[in-house]
Amino acid sequence: MLKFKKNNFIKIIKSELMAYLYMPLIFAVCGYMICFLLLTPVLDMLQAMGGMMIADEIPDFNQSLNSIYDPEAAEKNREEAVSIKDITIPAYGTLYAHISCEKIGLDAPVYWGDNNEILKAGVGQYIGSFMPGFEKTILLSGHNTTDFKCLQNIELGDIITVTTNYGIYEYEVEDIQVIHMDTAEAEIGDILGQDKEQLITYTCYPFEKMVGRKVDRYFIFSKKLSGPVVE
Amino acid sequence: MEEKIQKNRLRFIISSIMGMFLTLFLTAFVLLPVAKYALFSENAIEKSIEKADYGNFVMESFMKNAEALTLSTGIPFEIFDNVISVEAVNKDVQRFIDSSIREESFEPDTKEWENTLENHILSFLDSEEYAITEEEEKSIQDYIASIREEYSKNIQIPLFTYYIIVKNHYDSIFPWVLFIIIAVMLGIIFFIFKINRESYKKVRYVSYSVLGSGIMIIILPAYCLVSELYRKVNVTPEYFYQFVMEFLKGVLQIFLYTGLAMIFLGVIIVFINETVRIKGNNRNTEVLDQ
Numbered sequence: 017m018l019k020f021k022k023n024n025f026i027k028i029i030k031s032e033l034m035a036y037l038y039m040p041l042i043f044a045v046c047g048y049m050i051c052f053l054l055l056t057p058v059l060d061m062l063q064a065m066g067g068m069m070i071a072d073e074i075p076d077f078n079q080s081l082n083s084i085y086d087p088e089a090a091e092k093n094r095e096e097a098v099s100i101k102d103i104t105i106p107a108y109g110t111l112y113a114h115i116s117c118e119k120i121g122l123d124a125p126v127y128w129g130d131n132n133e134i135l136k137a138g139v140g141q142y143i144g145s146f147m148p149g150f151e152k153t154i155l156l157s158g159h160n161t162t163d164f165k166c167l168q169n170i171e172l173g174d175i176i177t178v179t180t181n182y183g184i185y186e187y188e189v190e191d192i193q194v195i196h197m198d199t200a201e202a203e204i205g206d207i208l209g210q211d212k213e214q215l216i217t218y219t220c221y222p223f224e225k226m227v228g229r230k231v232d233r234y235f236i237f238s239k240k241l242s243g244p245v246v247e
Numbered sequence: 248m249e250e251k252i253q254k255n256r257l258r259f260i261i262s263s264i265m266g267m268f269l270t271l272f273l274t275a276f277v278l279l280p281v282a283k284y285a286l287f288s289e290n291a292i293e294k295s296i297e298k299a300d301y302g303n304f305v306m307e308s309f310m311k312n313a314e315a316l317t318l319s320t321g322i323p324f325e326i327f328d329n330v331i332s333v334e335a336v337n338k339d340v341q342r343f344i345d346s347s348i349r350e351e352s353f354e355p356d357t358k359e360w361e362n363t364l365e366n367h368i369l370s371f372l373d374s375e376e377y378a379i380t381e382e383e384e385k386s387i388q389d390y391i392a393s394i395r396e397e398y399s400k401n402i403q404i405p406l407f408t409y410y411i412i413v414k415n416h417y418d419s420i421f422p423w424v425l426f427i428i429i430a431v432m433l434g435i436i437f438f439i440f441k442i443n444r445e446s447y448k449k450v451r452y453v454s455y456s457v458l459g460s461g462i463m464i465i466i467l468p469a470y471c472l473v474s475e476l477y478r479k480v481n482v483t484p485e486y487f488y489q490f491v492m493e494f495l496k497g498v499l500q501i502f503l504y505t506g507l508a509m510i511f512l513g514v515i516i517v518f519i520n521e522t523v524r525i526k527g528n529n530r531n532t533e534v535l536d537q
Contacts, residue, residue, distance in 0.1 A: 035451075036458065036517050039263070043270040043459030044466070050271060074478045077485040132315035161321040220319045230319060 083111035089181040098182045098244045113180045124163035148185040149246040151213045164219035185243030187215040193235045213240040266452040269435045270459035285501040287414040295494035302337035304486030309401040326367040339402045447524040454516040461509030468502040
């Protein structure tokens with residue numbers, strides 16, 4: 017009788033000790049469920065905020081500028097038309113072309129994008145404009161103290177060459193304008209939508225070595241002479 | 248006998264429900280002060296700034312932006328040599344934090360380095376035998392103003408003014424919310440103590456709640472720390488990201504340690520409660536043996 021009571025007692029102790037494991041777990045799970053129910057009315061908002069605040073991957077701030085430009089490929093490609101399937105669309109900050117004008121000594125790499133880092137490395141392309149061959153506007157910018165310093169010597173009729181992996185494009189300078197930076201955005205914005213291929217290169221103006229904010233921009237408008245059309 | 252079993256069952260169900268609510272309020276009771284001293288504290292911010300090497304990152308970012316502004320002027324970037332030090336940046340960041348906490352406007356004191364920068368520019372133009380006209384003198388001042396603007400922008404911690412608004416709001420409601428939580432908790436504990444006759448059962452439900460609260464507090468910070476979710480925070484520029492990441496890591500670690508402390512406290516309560524109960528049961532068994 018006594019042995020039965022002792023065994024029973026140990027069983028009870030064991031089962032009650034187990035309760036210290038599962039009861040807190042049940043409490044915690046129920047607690048989370050209550051919190052979830054309380055937050056239900058604002059759950060969508062919280063999810064949206066979370067989506068904005070949390071990225072899919074750990075951000076990489078050490079991204080260096082890449083390149084897909086291959087001068088040999090450009091030399092080989094002499095077709096009159098090129099399929100869009102054969103073109104690699106560059107990622108932001110990728111070197112994909114080369115701009116040159118022998119007469120004025122222009123010879124610079126062209127990057128997709130136009131942030132400070134890109135403009136330090138070469139010529140930047142506004143990503144709202146098109147790559148050569150798309151029969152749309154190509155908008156390139158550069159510093160007037162480095163790559164585009166030589167633009168001050170350009171004249172009407174001069175030929176600017178843009179070399180890409182899928183073809184070599186030539187443009188003839190047909191207009192040069194100095195536009196105030198405040199009005200430039202609206203004026204160029206209108207041109208960007210046109211169904212006509214033209215190359216617009218611009219830089220800060222004036223070119224003289226002087227400090228301060230250069231509020232004018234030196235725009236060179238060039239029409240397409242040759243180069244494959246992207247189909 | 249049947250009626251006694253029914254009563255015990257009802258007592259268990261009510262105590263469990265009360266214990267579950269106690270878990271929630273206990274979690275809130277612990278998290279509120281921890282949040283005040285980990286999330287909304289000047290000290291925590293200063294520590295994160297130090298850990299993230301904020302001054303150096305700000306300096307680096309400012310120099311990059313200043314270089315971009317300088318590139319279009321034709322002046323070599325060497326004019327910035329020995330103009331601004333990391334120590335000065337750190338001091339200005341600290342002054343920005345202090346002003347924001349006092350809800351005052353902030354303007355960094357840039358006069359000293361502005362003079363040095365101007366002297367460097369003039370020396371360079373002089374060495375180039377470049378004649379400075381009145382118009383160019385104005386341009387120099389414009390350029391320095393743009394650098395000052397950039398510096399001022401870089402020094403300020405993004406979104407910090409919003410953080411201070413939330414902090415002040417939190418500080419104002421904190422004592423009241425804490426008071427209400429304590430009152431509700433005491434009410435629940437009193438109720439649990441009232442409906443249970445045996446003293447070990449009274450304490451048992453409280454210990455369940457303490458352990459449950461510890462588990463609740465631990466789960467989210469542990470998940471965020473193990474999955475490194477805090478590192479995926481989507482903020483720029485880099486110096487602000489480093490600061491936010493260090494700050495969040497610190498806050499999550501404090502929450503995690505708090506949860507562990509709660510579990511430790513729960514285990515101690517369980518240990519004492521069970522020791523007392525077993526001793527009491529042994530005494531009863533001895534009486535039965537005799």
